[in-house]
Amino acid sequence: MNKINSIHSLEQLQSKLEHYCAYQERCHQEVIQKLKILGASATEIDKVVVHLLENNFLNEERFACLFTISKFHQKKWGKIRIKTELKARNISEYLIAKSLKEITDIDYTNTFEELSQKIWDTIIEKNDLKKRKKFCDTLLRKGWESHCVYDKVIELEKTN
Template sequence: MQPEKKLFTFDEIKQKLVNYCVYQDRCHSEVEQKMREFVLIPEAKDEILLYLMKENYLNEERFTRSYIRGKFNIKHWGKNKIKMHLKQKGITEKLINKSFDEIDDEDYLKIIRKIYENHFSKQKGLQVYQKKSKTIKYLLSRGFEYENILQVIDN
């Protein structure tokens, strides 16, 4: 049995969703997910979504750019991992690729080098080739491209 949903007026729900979008950039799927918490008819959902987009509370491109910056600068994710997570949120491939200019190529390689050196030096009791192999696997799991990893290692 589902817990009973609290009933709000249309304006209260609209304000709650505005606050939800103001707090942090959101994508359409996150807002739609949030809307499921409320009892709304489809027309009301559409009207709220239109309002949020018209008033620029909901902007897919701004969300995508902010998401890319955050995941790269704070969590040090690679482009593959970021792209996969954005696709799961329903962002188009075209918008994702267009927004990757938020990441500077030089900074990207610096982060790979920093993570590589850090992870490589932490491994004890292994042959150099084993350390290298484990570190490459680690970087791949963080979403970095194999070509870029090799480029960093070779320099």
């Protein structure tokens, strides 16, 4: 990460980070990283983060919930991948658990069924073992539970 050489006043940093947070939900880690890139001191980082929290530009609960819902609906990630990605952003276990409750069991099951069928149908492989491996690898990489993936591959092999 290259630091920008220009020195910013506290007000300039606050303004820049307000825009940064208003454009897209951010977690504390992303905001702190951005401030470090801008060359802010530890004291300035603390003051800007407090300002953003007080003015509701920064809210980790809101971030975790939106991240969870968007990754589930847009990228079709399973709960394991979502949890891993949130942990990597230093989100608390409590907020991770709370955000995962935003996904209903019915939505989760329906999404898994649709996604697994789509993946199975798009894998063009004559060797059954290779097809099974590609199918399982894809779903496991997306963070779906292994027991669901392995049960589904057995079910799909029987129907096809």
